[in-house]
Amino acid sequence: MKVLTLNFLTCARKTCKQNPAAFPLxxxxxxxxxxxxxxxxxxxxNMLPRxxxxxxxxxxxxxxxxxxPLETPTAEALVDESSGEPSQTLKDLHxxxxxxxxxxxxxxxxxxxxxxxxxxGIANFxxxxxxx
Amino acid sequence: MSNPAKQSESYxxxxxxxxxxxxxxxxxxxxxxxxxxxxxxLKALPDYSVGLDIGCGNGKYLAVNPKVFIVGSDRSSxxxxxxxxxxxxxxxxxxxxxLPHALHAFDFAxxxxxxxxxxxxxxxxxxxxxxxxxxxxxxxxxxxxxxxLEQEGSRRGWTEDDEQDVMVPWVMKGSKxxxxxxxxxxxxxxxAEDQTFHRYYHLYHKGELExxxxxxxxxxxxAGYEKDNWWVIAKRAKAA
Ligand SMILES: [Zn+2]
Numbered sequence: 569m570k571v572l573t574l575n576f577l578t579c580a581r582k583t584c585k586q587n588p589a590a591f592p593l594x595x596x597x598x599x600x601x602x603x604x605x606x607x608x609x610x611x612x613x614n615m616l617p618r619x620x621x622x623x624x625x626x627x628x629x630x631x632x633x634x635x636x637p638l639e640t641p642t643a644e645a646l647v648d649e650s651s652g653e654p655s656q657t658l659k660d661l662h663x664x665x666x667x668x669x670x671x672x673x674x675x676x677x678x679x680x681x682x683x684x685x686x687x688x689g690i691a692n693f694x695x696x697x698x699x700x
Numbered sequence: 701m702s703n704p705a706k707q708s709e710s711y712x713x714x715x716x717x718x719x720x721x722x723x724x725x726x727x728x729x730x731x732x733x734x735x736x737x738x739x740x741x742l743k744a745l746p747d748y749s750v751g752l753d754i755g756c757g758n759g760k761y762l763a764v765n766p767k768v769f770i771v772g773s774d775r776s777s778x779x780x781x782x783x784x785x786x787x788x789x790x791x792x793x794x795x796x797x798x799l800p801h802a803l804h805a806f807d808f809a810x811x812x813x814x815x816x817x818x819x820x821x822x823x824x825x826x827x828x829x830x831x832x833x834x835x836x837x838x839x840x841x842x843x844x845x846x847x848x849l850e851q852e853g854s855r856r857g858w859t860e861d862d863e864q865d866v867m868v869p870w871v872m873k874g875s876k877x878x879x880x881x882x883x884x885x886x887x888x889x890x891x892a893e894d895q896t897f898h899r900y901y902h903l904y905h906k907g908e909l910e911x912x913x914x915x916x917x918x919x920x921x922x923a924g925y926e927k928d929n930w931w932v933i934a935k936r937a938k939a940a
Binding site: 569572576579582585608615690692694 | 805
């Protein structure tokens with residue numbers, strides 16, 4: 569599960585969803601892997617404004633990844649001015665958001681404390697029946 | 701203990717979820733061609749829209765439009781594993797009634813051949829509500845697609861007078877080379893018999909899906925019938 573995905577996930581419990589503490593989920597005992605994919609500058613450029621940047625910073629920090637820029641990078645920052653090629657910022661973002669993946673571990677809700685397992689790169693949000 | 705909600709849940713566990721888990725790879729190999737209405741909906745989305753595929757199965761709709769980002773989810777972890785191959789999208793194992801997504805956050809959602817697997821009217825409306833709740837106000841759109849009762853042209857031949865709650869067989873042909881295990885597609889070399897699984901379906905009659913959408917707080921934008929299925933494009937009704 570790539571790091572980007574964490575920006576689109578919350579706790580699955582109805583009682584948590586309205587609560588700001590249920591987002592983002594906090595990785596725990598995470599095993600990371602790097603899965604190489606082709607860089608898609610337009611995809612990243614268009615996803616950036618859709619991301620909750622504070623949540624993204626929290627999650628990458630908790631995963632022990634390199635710091636993200638303080639603010640959402642602008643479209644201009646993604647292109648190298650002289651060459652017109654992808655900038656280092658864009659390459660770093662691609663590596664961090666699209667290639668860095670949680671292979672296994674847990675995702676913890678800070679509101680209710682429930683832990684969702686991640687196995688073989690896939691998070692499981694099925695709730696035990698007493699929690700539904 | 702008689703708890704109707706729990707009973708429906710365990711009924712669906714046995715007659716829907718367990719079956720898909722077992723037939724996943726065979727099911728997946730038969731599901732590759734997108735239906736036209738779904739393809740049209742996905743291709744008409746503005747570039748780089750962000751949305752959900754709720755009950756994504758093997759992920760065949762993740763590949764339709766490479767310029768949108770989709771988070772797919774399904775109850776079957778075997779199907780989700782197959783769906784996870786579709787980059788740049790994301791997938792997770794989740795239940796339609798307990799989705800791991802923020803409310804009112806997404807540009808679109810599709811839920812194809814899913815809602816008809818819930819076994820009571822209340823749970824089907826709850827499922828539709830769960831889909832609609834993920835949509836942004838005003839511009840968010842959901843496409844919901846369910847099996848129709850009216851299928852006179854199909855080999856099943858159901859008509860509007862037939863029973864709506866049915867068990868539909870899924871036959872896995874035994875291969876000549878060897879039995880293919882449904883979960884992982886591995887062959888063990890032994891010749892195999894055909895295996896039949898039964899899945900529970902609620903077959904929708906004309907107008908019923910629109911009714912569920914409205915009962916769930918949605919507004920029908922467009923609706924129709926396509927090859928044995930009823931479909932609706934819906935948005936959230938204006939906040940009262
Ligand atoms: Zn929670």
